[in-house]
Structure formats: structure tokens, C-alpha cells
Amino acid sequence: MKIKTIKVYQVDLPLHEGQYNWSGGKSVQTFDSTVVLIETDEGLSGIGESCPLGPVYLPSYAAGVRTGIKELAPQLIGDDPTQVSVMSRKMDALLKGHPYVKSAIDVACWDILGKSAGRPVVSLLGGRDGEAVRLYRAISQEDPEIMARKVKGYKDEGYTCFQLKVGGDPDTDIERIHAVRDMLDSSDVLVADANTGWKLHAAKRVVSAVRKLDVYIEQPCETYEECLSVREHTDLPFVLDENIDSLEMVLRAVADRAMDAVNIKISKLGGLTKARLVRDLLCPLGIALTIEDTWGGDIVTASIAHLAHSTPSGNRLTSTDFNSYVTHDLAENAPRRVDGFMQAPGRPGLGIDLIPEAVGEPVMVFS
Incomplete structure (x- = not known):
């Protein structure tokens, strides 16, 4: 099985309560989430999502997810997504640090692995x-x-x-x-x-x-x-x-x-x-x-x-x-x-x- 296409989506996620507040006066009203869809040459697909808690919580930010994926994704086309550990090591070799960038891709690979095995990820x-x-x-x-x-x-x-x-x-x-x-x-x-x-x-x-x-x-x-x-x-x-x-x-x-x-x-x-x-x-x-x-x-x-x-x-x-x-x-x-x-x-x-x-x-x- 090989990765044929990687699609990336940006989605806004508003909060039911309108705003979320934590230490230091930090707050978020709408979360900027990135969704990844990986399609394979065997017809199976997998999805993942990465959503930083704004740009001031951890060393991560929403636009950074998509910028990092732009760096990684072209180099993953043709790889076997069911080899999750191999994929994880390759992403680390291609992009030092920035784990939040890799997460949505990794989760999408687990989704495909489960579907190919006929088993839930759990x-x-x-x-x-x-x-x-x-x-x-x-x-x-x-x-x-x-x-x-x-x-x-x-x-x-x-x-x-x-x-x-x-x-x-x-x-x-x-x-x-x-x-x-x-x-x-x-x-x-x-x-x-x-x-x-x-x-x-x-x-x-x-x-x-x-x-x-x-x-x-x-x-x-x-x-x-x-x-x-x-x-x-x-x-x-x-x-x-x-x-x-x-x-x-x-x-x-x-x-x-x-x-x-x-x-x-x-x-x-x-x-x-x-x-x-x-x-x-x-x-x-x-x-x-x-x-x-x-x-x-x-x-x-x-x-x-x-x-x-x-x-x-x-x-x-x-x-x-x-x-x-x-x-x-x-x-x-x-x-x-x-x-x-x-x-x-x-x-x-x-x-x-x-x-x-x-x-x-x-x-x-x-x-």
C-alpha cells in the first residue's frame, strides 16, 4: 500500500461557551484546526487532526501545522502508511522538532492501519x-x-x-x-x-x-x-x-x-x-x-x-x-x-x- 494523495483542510472551531481562559490572561474564542486526509493506491483513506491551543500556550501555532505539513507531505508520497513507526522516524528525519506538525499525519496513518487490518485502533x-x-x-x-x-x-x-x-x-x-x-x-x-x-x-x-x-x-x-x-x-x-x-x-x-x-x-x-x-x-x-x-x-x-x-x-x-x-x-x-x-x-x-x-x-x- 502506498500514499497517493495528502489533502489538508483548515477548519474553525468556535466554542459553545464563547471563550476559553487560562493562566496569564490567555484566551481563545475560536480554535484553528488542521485536518489531514491521506488517500492510498488501494482505496483506503485515513484522517487526522492537529489543533494548537492558540500561539501562546506551547511552541506551536495553527498556521505552523500547515506550513510544516507543506514541508513534509511531498516527501511522504509513495510511502506505506501502515508502517507507522517507519513513518514516524521518517518525519523526524525530514523535519527536526515540531511534533505537533506530524501528529495529524501520524493519526491518519493509524486510521489506515486499522482499516487495512479490519480492527479499531483501540x-x-x-x-x-x-x-x-x-x-x-x-x-x-x-x-x-x-x-x-x-x-x-x-x-x-x-x-x-x-x-x-x-x-x-x-x-x-x-x-x-x-x-x-x-x-x-x-x-x-x-x-x-x-x-x-x-x-x-x-x-x-x-x-x-x-x-x-x-x-x-x-x-x-x-x-x-x-x-x-x-x-x-x-x-x-x-x-x-x-x-x-x-x-x-x-x-x-x-x-x-x-x-x-x-x-x-x-x-x-x-x-x-x-x-x-x-x-x-x-x-x-x-x-x-x-x-x-x-x-x-x-x-x-x-x-x-x-x-x-x-x-x-x-x-x-x-x-x-x-x-x-x-x-x-x-x-x-x-x-x-x-x-x-x-x-x-x-x-x-x-x-x-x-x-x-x-x-x-x-x-x-x-x-
């Missing part, structure tokens, strides 16, 4: 573990009482895990964490996610002030060294996210005992091929995992569902359904939340079908 990633995957809801940064009210609303929809966007003024963040924890059940999970937003002294103030609460602390500071210092200052369960951007960084963090849990963002690592590798390294070590991505629609949500549902349930902290945040459907048969949980599709490949009118005409075609 089976190829290790097998479906459990009936469903528990989801978290990200709570955009606002006043404490507004955030608590939104948590109550989402709890009524079935969510039992909440990722609270903090990383602002430490006194206000302490109020936010207390206000939300006070109205949750003891079995509910609360993650205070600073998204690198606190200075070291502020992070230590916050973790001290909430030390008696049942709450996870996620990525308090920008640098790994600062986060490690906060980790040594608290007994609360500790999550790393933004700093975990490569296998080498994973190995360093494991050696330093720097975290109890890790957020695996598929596009930050370069796609399902490398995300699976990181997951399979961390699981035997007892590290809990949140399986997610930077953002996206139906295609990203499907890839998350397959990786999350194939992750051992004992290691699975939570996951997310980004397609429930946005107003624009990209694919039919995409996974949907049911009472705070979702399942990986059971059809071959990603198990979803691109809606042509949803993506419009391609902005680039390579053949």
Missing part, C-alpha cells in the same frame, strides 16, 4: 480496557463563584472529574480551589491546573494553603526545575504536563520522581505512535495518566478515545471529549460523552467518517 494500541473512559471537564478561569457554579452545572451533566484553570493571583486561586472542592462529592476528582502560570513563591503559597484538601496540583510553574521544587514542598498528588514533551523528558522526570501523574497530549509528542510509547513506559511504573491533546474536534476526540480506552484502567486518571466544547462537527460516528464517560469507536480504524461539507475544500493537495 485494539492495535493494546486492547479495550473496561467499559468506558472517565472524562474531565476543563473549567475556564473566571471568578471563584462563577467557576463553582459551572462545576455544579457540569456535575449535573454527569462529569465527576474537573480540571480547574488556576495560575493567576494566588489568593484568588486559593478561593477558586476551596469554592469548587467544597461543593464536590468525596469521590469527585479535582485538578488545580496552573498551566505554568505561578511564580515559584506563589505556587508554594497555594499548595500550602490547600494542603488539607483533596486536590491534584498540575504544572504549577513554567520550568521543570521550579515544578520539581514545588513537588518537594507538598504531599498533594502532582501532575506534570507542559514540561513532558519528549521521551527524554519523561525519563528525566521518572528518575527525579517529579510527578505522580502525567498529561499525555497526543500532538505534543507527535502523534499516537510516540504517545503510545510514552504511555507504555509510564504504566508499569505506576504513574497515572490523563490522555488528551492540546485541543480539537471530532477527529482529535476519536484519537484520544482510542489511546485512553486502551490504557490500563488502573493507570487511567481521566481523559477528555473536546468535541463537546465546540460547535462544529467534523465527523460522523465520533465518540460522544454519556454521563461523564466515553468509549472508543468499535469500527475499523478511528471508526469515524469525515463530513466533507464540514471541512470544505482543501487548502493544500499533494500527490
Whole structure:
């Protein structure tokens, strides 16, 4: 099997809530997502999606996805997309760094691999573990009482895990964490996610002030060294996210005992091929995992569902359904939340079908 054509689409994904806010005054109203369609000489096709969280969250930006694909795609024509590890290594050889550029291509190759094998991607990633995957809801940064009210609303929809966007003024963040924890059940999970937003002294103030609460602390500071210092200052369960951007960084963090849990963002690592590798390294070590991505629609949500549902349930902290945040459907048969949980599709490949009118005409075609 050989790649015959690669088509690239640009899609805007507006938010149901109108705006998403996180640390440092950062916000996004509409997400700029890139969809990739790979067609083969045997009639099979695969889709992938990459959607950075704006240009100021990670070293990635929406137009950069398409610029990078323009560099890669012509050199992948004629290759076998079912050789996912070979394809991943070739992309690394052709373009140093920029993993978020490679992710949509990698996921599309997994979609083709699953279809060619007649198996859902979840089976190829290790097998479906459990009936469903528990989801978290990200709570955009606002006043404490507004955030608590939104948590109550989402709890009524079935969510039992909440990722609270903090990383602002430490006194206000302490109020936010207390206000939300006070109205949750003891079995509910609360993650205070600073998204690198606190200075070291502020992070230590916050973790001290909430030390008696049942709450996870996620990525308090920008640098790994600062986060490690906060980790040594608290007994609360500790999550790393933004700093975990490569296998080498994973190995360093494991050696330093720097975290109890890790957020695996598929596009930050370069796609399902490398995300699976990181997951399979961390699981035997007892590290809990949140399986997610930077953002996206139906295609990203499907890839998350397959990786999350194939992750051992004992290691699975939570996951997310980004397609429930946005107003624009990209694919039919995409996974949907049911009472705070979702399942990986059971059809071959990603198990979803691109809606042509949803993506419009391609902005680039390579053949």
C-alpha cells in the first residue's frame, strides 16, 4: 500500500461557551484546526487532526501545522502508511522538532492501519480496557463563584472529574480551589491546573494553603526545575504536563520522581505512535495518566478515545471529549460523552467518517 494523495483542510472551531481562559490572561474564542486526509493506491483513506491551543500556550501555532505539513507531505508520497513507526522516524528525519506538525499525519496513518487490518485502533494500541473512559471537564478561569457554579452545572451533566484553570493571583486561586472542592462529592476528582502560570513563591503559597484538601496540583510553574521544587514542598498528588514533551523528558522526570501523574497530549509528542510509547513506559511504573491533546474536534476526540480506552484502567486518571466544547462537527460516528464517560469507536480504524461539507475544500493537495 502506498500514499497517493495528502489533502489538508483548515477548519474553525468556535466554542459553545464563547471563550476559553487560562493562566496569564490567555484566551481563545475560536480554535484553528488542521485536518489531514491521506488517500492510498488501494482505496483506503485515513484522517487526522492537529489543533494548537492558540500561539501562546506551547511552541506551536495553527498556521505552523500547515506550513510544516507543506514541508513534509511531498516527501511522504509513495510511502506505506501502515508502517507507522517507519513513518514516524521518517518525519523526524525530514523535519527536526515540531511534533505537533506530524501528529495529524501520524493519526491518519493509524486510521489506515486499522482499516487495512479490519480492527479499531483501540485494539492495535493494546486492547479495550473496561467499559468506558472517565472524562474531565476543563473549567475556564473566571471568578471563584462563577467557576463553582459551572462545576455544579457540569456535575449535573454527569462529569465527576474537573480540571480547574488556576495560575493567576494566588489568593484568588486559593478561593477558586476551596469554592469548587467544597461543593464536590468525596469521590469527585479535582485538578488545580496552573498551566505554568505561578511564580515559584506563589505556587508554594497555594499548595500550602490547600494542603488539607483533596486536590491534584498540575504544572504549577513554567520550568521543570521550579515544578520539581514545588513537588518537594507538598504531599498533594502532582501532575506534570507542559514540561513532558519528549521521551527524554519523561525519563528525566521518572528518575527525579517529579510527578505522580502525567498529561499525555497526543500532538505534543507527535502523534499516537510516540504517545503510545510514552504511555507504555509510564504504566508499569505506576504513574497515572490523563490522555488528551492540546485541543480539537471530532477527529482529535476519536484519537484520544482510542489511546485512553486502551490504557490500563488502573493507570487511567481521566481523559477528555473536546468535541463537546465546540460547535462544529467534523465527523460522523465520533465518540460522544454519556454521563461523564466515553468509549472508543468499535469500527475499523478511528471508526469515524469525515463530513466533507464540514471541512470544505482543501487548502493544500499533494500527490
